[in-house]
Amino acid sequence: MTTVPVLDAYWASRTNLIVEERSLRRDTAYLANLTETEKKAEGIIRDIKAVEAKTVWGFGVENVHEEIPVLFPGMEFLTAKELIDETRLFKILQKMPKGALLHAHLDGMVDPTILLRIALKHPAMHVRLPAPLSLTTSNESESRPLPEFMALPVSQFGITTDIASPEYVGGTWVPLRDARDRCSLGAEAFDEWVIGSLRINPTEAYKTHDSIYKIWQKFQSTFMVSRGLIGFKPVYEEYIYEFFRSSIEDGIMYVEARINFWYKYVSIYLFLLTMIGADGEDNVDHFEWLEIFERVVDRVKRELKEEGREDEFYGARIIYTTLRFISKEELEWYLDDCIALKQKFPHLIAGFDLVGDENVFHPLTYYLEPLLQFKERTKELGLDIPFIFHAGETLGDGDHVDQNLFDAILLGTKRIGHGFSMAKHPLLMKMCRERGIPLEVCPISNEILRLTSSMPMHPLPIFFNNGVPIALSSDDPAVFGNLILSYDYYQVLVSSEVSGLITLAVTARDSIQFSTLKDSEKQELLQIWERRWKAFVEEICTLTP
Ligand SMILES: O=c1[nH]cnc2c1ncn2[C@@H]1O[C@H](CO)[C@@H](O)[C@H]1O
Numbered sequence: 412m413t414t415v416p417v418l419d420a421y422w423a424s425r426t427n428l429i430v431e432e433r434s435l436r437r438d439t440a441y442l443a444n445l446t447e448t449e450k451k452a453e454g455i456i457r458d459i460k461a462v463e464a465k466t467v468w469g470f471g472v473e474n475v476h477e478e479i480p481v482l483f484p485g486m487e488f489l490t491a492k493e494l495i496d497e498t499r500l501f502k503i504l505q506k507m508p509k510g511a512l513l514h515a516h517l518d519g520m521v522d523p524t525i526l527l528r529i530a531l532k533h534p535a536m537h538v539r540l541p542a543p544l545s546l547t548t549s550n551e552s553e554s555r556p557l558p559e560f561m562a563l564p565v566s567q568f569g570i571t572t573d574i575a576s577p578e579y580v581g582g583t584w585v586p587l588r589d590a591r592d593r594c595s596l597g598a599e600a601f602d603e604w605v606i607g608s609l610r611i612n613p614t615e616a617y618k619t620h621d622s623i624y625k626i627w628q629k630f631q632s633t634f635m636v637s638r639g640l641i642g643f644k645p646v647y648e649e650y651i652y653e654f655f656r657s658s659i660e661d662g663i664m665y666v667e668a669r670i671n672f673w674y675k676y677v678s679i680y681l682f683l684l685t686m687i688g689a690d691g692e693d694n695v696d697h698f699e700w701l702e703i704f705e706r707v708v709d710r711v712k713r714e715l716k717e718e719g720r721e722d723e724f725y726g727a728r729i730i731y732t733t734l735r736f737i738s739k740e741e742l743e744w745y746l747d748d749c750i751a752l753k754q755k756f757p758h759l760i761a762g763f764d765l766v767g768d769e770n771v772f773h774p775l776t777y778y779l780e781p782l783l784q785f786k787e788r789t790k791e792l793g794l795d796i797p798f799i800f801h802a803g804e805t806l807g808d809g810d811h812v813d814q815n816l817f818d819a820i821l822l823g824t825k826r827i828g829h830g831f832s833m834a835k836h837p838l839l840m841k842m843c844r845e846r847g848i849p850l851e852v853c854p855i856s857n858e859i860l861r862l863t864s865s866m867p868m869h870p871l872p873i874f875f876n877n878g879v880p881i882a883l884s885s886d887d888p889a890v891f892g893n894l895i896l897s898y899d900y901y902q903v904l905v906s907s908e909v910s911g912l913i914t915l916a917v918t919a920r921d922s923i924q925f926s927t928l929k930d931s932e933k934q935e936l937l938q939i940w941e942r943r944w945k946a947f948v949e950e951i952c953t954l955t956p
Contacts, residue, residue, distance in 0.1 A: 432876070433876075433909075435844070435876065435877060435878035436875055436876060436878055436909075437875070437878055437880060437881075437917050437921065438875075438910075438913050438914045438916075438917040441913055441916070441917050442913055445913065446948075448945075448948050448949055448952055449913065449948050451948075451951075451952045452912060452948040452951035452952055453911050453912050453913050455951055455952065455954055455956050456500070456503070456904075456911060456912040456951065457911060458956035459499050459500050459503070459954075459956055460500055460904065460905060462956065463484075463498050463499065463500055463905075464484050464905070467494055467497070467498055468482055468483055468484045468486075468494075468905075469482050469483075476494065479491075479494075483865070483867070484866075484867075484905035484906055485865055485866030485867050485869075485902055485905050485906025486865050486866075487613075487616070487617060487858060487864065487865055488855045488858055488859065488891075488892070488893065488898065488902060489611075489612070489613035489616055489617070489859070489892055490613055490617070492892060492898075495898065495901055498901075500901060500904065500905070501897060501898075501901050503951060503954075504897045504900045504901055504904070504915075505661065505662070505895065505897045506662065506947060506950070507662050507897070507900065507915065507916075507919070507944075507947055508662045508664060508919065508940055508943035508944055508947060509661065509662040509663050509664070509896055509897075509900070509919050509922070510663075510664060510665070510919035510920060510921075510922040510923045510936075510940055511663070511664065511665040511666065511667065511882070511922040511923050511926045511936075512658060512663045512665070512666045512667070512668075512884060512885070512896060512922070513667050513826065513849075513851050513882040513884055513922055513925070513926060514669070514828055514829075514851035514853055514882065514884030514885075514886055515666060515667075515668050515669065515884060515885060515886065515887075515888075516668075516669045516671070516732075516766070516886065516887050517651070517654070517668045517669065517670045517671070518634055518637055518638070518641060518671060518887075519633075519634070519637075519886065519887025519888065519889045519890045519891075520650075520654040520658075520668070520887075520888060520889055521650050521653045521654050521657070521889055522653075522657070522889060522894055523605070523606045523609035523610050523637075523889055524602075524606060525653055526609065526637065526640055526641070526646075526650065526653075526889070527602060527605055527606060527609075527640075529640075529646050529649045529650060529653070530560065530587060530640045530643075530646055531587060531588055531591065533562065533587075533643065533645055533646065534568075534586060534588065535562040535563055535564070535565070535568075535643070535689075535691050536560060536561075536562050536586070536587040536588075536640070536643065536646070537560065537561055537562070537563050537568075537569050537584040537585060537586055537587060537590075538558050538559065538560055538574070538584070538585055538587045538590050538605075539558075539559050539561075539581075539582055539583055539584045539585065540556045540557070540558055540559065540574065540581065541556055541581045541582065542556065542579075542581040543574065543575055543576060543577055543578075543579040543581070544556065544574045544575040544579070544594070544596065544601075544604065545575065546596060546600055546603075546604055555604065555607070555608070557608050557632060557635070557636055558604065558605055558608055558636060559636070559639055560587070560636070560638075560639030560640045561584065561639050561643075561687070562643035562646075562687040562691050563584060563691045564690060564691030564692055565691065567584075567691070568586060569583060569584035569585045569586055570583075570585070571585065571586065571589040571593060572585050572589075572590075572593065573593045573594060573595050574590050574593075574594060575594050575595045575596045576595060605636075608632070608633065608636045609633050609636055609637055609889065609890070610633060610889060610890050610891070610892060611626070611629055611630065611633070611859055611890055611891060611892070615629050616859050616861075621861060622861060623770065623806070623860065623861045623862070624770075624771075626859070626860055626861050627768045627770075627771075627860065630860065630887075630890060631768070633889075633890045634890075637889075638674070642674065642685060642686045642687060643686070643687045644686060644687065644688050644689055644695050644699075644703065645689050647686065647700075647703060648703050648706070648707060651703065651704060651707040652707050652710065652711065654666075654668075655707065655708070655711045655724065655727065656711065657894070657895070658896075659711070659715070659720075659723050659724050660895075661895035661896055661897055662896075662897070662943075663896060664723060664724060664725050664923075664936065664939065664940065664943075665724070665725040665726060665727065665923070665926065665928070665936060666726075666727040666728070667727070667728050667729070667730055667761050667762075667799075667926060667927060668727060668728075668729055668730065669729075669730045669732045669764060669766065670700070670704075670729050670730070670731065670732060671732050671733065671734065671766065672697055672700075672731055672732065672733055672745060672748065672749075673732075673733045673734045673737070673745075674686065686699075686700065697748060697752060698752065698755060701729070701752060701755070701756045701759055701760075704727070704729060704759065705756070705759060708726055708727050711724055712724055712726065722939050722942070722943065725928075725932075725935075725936050725939070728758070728759055728760070728761035728927060729759050729760055729761060730761050730762045730763070730764050730799050731745075731748075731749040731752065731760055731762070731763050731764070731796075732763070732764045732765065732766045733745040733765060733766070734765070734766060734767040734772070735765040735766065735767045735769070735772040735773050735778075736767055736772040736773065739777065739778055739780065739781050742778055742781045742782075743781050746763070746781055746782075746784075746785045749763055749796060750785075750788070750789065750792065750794065750796070753789075753794050753796050754792075754794070757794075760796060761797075761799070761926075761927040762796060762797045762798065762799035762825060762927060763785070763796050763797070763798055763799070764798070764799050764800055764801060764828065765778070765800065765801065766801055769801065769802070769803075769804050769805060769811075769812040769815060770805055770807075770812055774811040774812070774814065774815055774818070775800065775802070775815050775818035775819060775822065776811075776814075776818055779818075782798070782822060783822075786798075786822070786823070797823070797824070797825035797927065798819070798822055798823060798824045798825065799824060799825050799826050799828065799927075800815070800819040800822070800824045800827060800828060801815075801827075801828035801829060802815040802816045802818070802819035802824070802827050802828065802829070802830060803815055803816040803819075803827070803829060803830045803831055803832035803833055804828070804829040804830075804831050804832075804857075804860075804862070805831060805832050805862070806831075806832070806862055807832060808832070808835055812832070813832045813835065816830065816832065816833060816836060816839055817839070820839060820842060820843075820848065824848065825848070825925075825927065826848060826849050826850070826851055826882070826925055827843070827848060827849070827850050827851065828851050829850070829851065829852070829853060829856075829857070830843075830850035830851075830852070830874075831857055831862050831870065833850060833870070833874060833879065834870035834873040834874070837877075840873075840874070840877040840878075840879050841877070843879045843880065844877060844878040844879055844880075847880060847925065848880070849879070849880035849881060849882050849921060849925040850874055850879055850880070850881055850882070851882050851884050852871055852874065852881050852882070852883055852884065853883075853884045853885060853886035853899065854866060854869055854871065854883070854899050854902050854903055855885065855886075855891050855893040855898060855899050855902060856885070856886035856887060856891055856893075857869060858902075859891045859892075865906075866902045866903065866905075866906035867906045869906070871903060871907075872907055872909065872910070875907075875909070875910060875914065876909075880921045880924075880925060881918045881921065882918060882921055882922040882925060883896065883899050883900060883903060883915075883918050883922070884896070884899070885898075885899055900915055903915070912951075916944060919940065919944075920937065920940065923936050923937050923940060924937075
């Protein structure tokens with residue numbers, strides 16, 4: 412029989428082994444110094460999570476929701492969303508102060524329902540489609556025409572027509588409001604058609620477009636549609652306002668938004684590619700985009716101050732992005748443009764990035780020369796424009812997308828957008844840990860864009876366990892339906908036994924720490940975060956498990 416000392420020795424070495432491995436994690440030091448309130452809150456959250464794993468997710472018991480045959484915590488988001496909405500855990504997480512939102516594409520931030528409502532206010536906004544609207548064939552997006560939107564000058568306002576009537580001549584611009592009011596399929600069907608073209612639905616994500624290539628086709632098409640709406644100055648301004656206000660409601664305190672400046676060419680492509688002014692003319696240049704952005708930041712700050720909530724919004728900056736399918740020569744134009752914007756708005760331009768499907772477009776090595784030149788030039792000019800590259804958003808192992816991770820790091824990236832394939836790179840993970848290069852991880856985006864079928868299969872725990880700093884982000888919530896960052900927080904929390912509330916707190920703190928704010932600003936924002944965090948954990952302590 413095994414003696415007690417032998418058993419004790421086994422348990423002791425087991426504990427030591429676990430402690431040793433966990434020592435790499437960024438939440439370990441924090442966990443060792445918890446306040447009594449934090450300890451209690453962490454425990455309450457674990458208890459609620461354990462209860463809901465059974466009552467909501469049927470974990471280890473019978474399926475509690477027969478209409479969803481496969482149910483588990485961290486399962487596919489779009490199927491689970493309504494269940495998540497009802498959980499106590501989600502409602503608690505909505506109140507958590509989340510620090511900075513570091514990976515967010517401006518074009519994908521506002522609920523399509525709200526975007527459409529904003530657009531409908533403007534008589535200049537028009538819509539057209541290739542042929543009379545018919546929605547009867549099926550519910551699947553492949554068979555549906557895409558709406559195209561554009562704001563027109565008064566002299567070119569279109570005539571009122573029923574776009575669903577056989578008389579509608581494909582390609583004719585119709586004022587948006589009239590098109591909706593006069594649509595013989597009904598305003599509800601019209602809205603559903605427009606909104607469906609701006610987001611990915613569960614059928615598309617999990618059936619009709621269930622491959623990385625196909626889902627990216629649908630994903631890209633949503634940006635082509637939304638461009639016509641957002642690329643109209645009055646809508647743009649209100650859109651940014653909605654983005655900030657809804658982020659603040661979700662506990663986000665500061666934003667670094669990726670704005671796509673690719674839209675400089677006009678009329679060679681099918682869709683609208685620039686920004687239209689209030690007069691309906693294509694005359695809003697990139698400087699003005701930044702002025703608008705700044706005006707909205709100031710407005711939101713002013714309003715919050717008036718509401719006595721100034722602690723809730725520290726501001727917003729911009730990561731300049733363009734699409735990674737342009738030529739290297741074209742990239743030079745954008746790099747110059749980025750420098751010019753930085754010189755005029757040093758406080759607004761936070762960094763530079765290339766976006767678009769890494770799987771099909773150019774690798775970073777293709778742009779090496781202009782990128783290296785940019786580094787030298789900004790250094791000479793004394794401008795701080797760090798690269799904040801997307802890299803490794805792939806399932807590939809050693810392909811060009813996976814290898815973008817090496818180049819991002821060699822080029823000195825400040826953070827890595829996604830870095831999904833980082834789990835295959837022990838050396839790079841070590842470098843990220845030691846040099847403080849965080850991954851901007853977007854769990855729900857990764858799942859909807861078919862890199863993982865659920866959160867338990869996501870590599871995030873590998874990153875956490877290797878001590879890689881993490882900033883959780885929502886990527887394109889308007890398209891994915893994860894309209895608030897709390898959904899991503901929820902999916903992470905329920906799919907791990909190691910990660911708890913404190914892990915989320917550490918990632919929220921890290922989001923501030925690894926932002927592009929100045930050190931003094933980071934300290935100030937961290938202090939505000941600490942205050943709100945303290946109030947948040949105190950509130951949790953009043954709850955019964
Ligand atoms: O997760 C992503 N990876 C790479 N590119 C993206 C992602 N989300 C959005 N975009 C890109 O950003 C542009 C919108 O401004 C879109 O064209 C899309 O290609």
